[in-house]
Amino acid sequence: MDCIFCKIVNGDIPSNKVYEDDKIYAFKDINPQAPVHVVIIPKEHILTCANDITEENVGVVAHIFTKIPEIAKICGTEEGYRIVNNCGEKGAQTVFHLHFHLLGGEQLSEKLN
Numbered sequence: 001m002d003c004i005f006c007k008i009v010n011g012d013i014p015s016n017k018v019y020e021d022d023k024i025y026a027f028k029d030i031n032p033q034a035p036v037h038v039v040i041i042p043k044e045h046i047l048t049c050a051n052d053i054t055e056e057n058v059g060v061v062a063h064i065f066t067k068i069p070e071i072a073k074i075c076g077t078e079e080g081y082r083i084v085n086n087c088g089e090k091g092a093q094t095v096f097h098l099h100f101h102l103l104g105g106e107q108l109s110e111k112l113n
């Protein structure tokens with residue numbers, strides 16, 4: 001499948017892994033927008049963003065959220081961080097495999113965009 005994030009999960013594209021288990025994979029964003037910028041994805045290819053979360057696939061989304069504190073701690077940003085899901089063209093989404101950005105490692109702005 002021609003999906004960058006599936007290729008990252010499969011190891012076809014190298015990445016800096018932060019966390020992995022049987023269901024999810026987290027890696028450093030190639031173009032970091034904060035000192036800590038990690039992308040957290042389900043290993044399963046789920047199109048595409050929050051629009052596509054269903055009763056059938058929400059389990060892996062719940063799993064991501066239960067692991068976020070651990071991933072934040074691994075990154076040393078457990079004191080505070082932000083989770084972002086860009087959804088759709090006007091939401092500035094560029095990769096169409098469900099993912100959540102974890103941003104932190106500094107005092108984040110109150111402004112969200």
Ligand code: 5GP
Binds near residue numbers: 013027030031032
């Ligand atoms: P989106 O814009 O869809 O919310 O987020 C996609 C993110 O994936 C962007 O922040 C972008 O920098 C990151 N990204 C795109 N291609 C790669 C890649 O090959 N490796 C890594 N580590 N990050 C990538």
Ligand code: ZN
Binds near residue numbers: 004007096097
């Ligand atoms: Zn994919």
